Amino acid sequence: MAGASKNSRTTVTTQKFICPDCGGEIVMKTICDNGRVRNIAECSKCKRTERRPKDFK
Template sequence: MAGASKNSRTTVATQKFICPDCGGEIELKTLFENGKLKNQAVCSKCKRTERRPKDFK
């Protein structure tokens, strides 16, 4: 019984995050600092930065 491969079953889902203060879109950025990769969420309008989009609430 041949099934579909694991990679073919995954769905691509993009999620938009909205800043509760200004209504701008939150973008996820990856920064390379001190030899480590750090993820940051940045609002495109008010330039507020947090560690992840959930922290904007």
């Protein structure tokens, strides 16, 4: 009896974050600053940056 593999049973969901000020989409960017890799969230419309998408509220 052959079943589906574990990886094929998982669902992939992506969450879109919306900027509360302008309504633009928030995208995550990876930058290298002083030898450190940092992730920042940036609104594509108003160019506001925060540490993570939750900080826009």
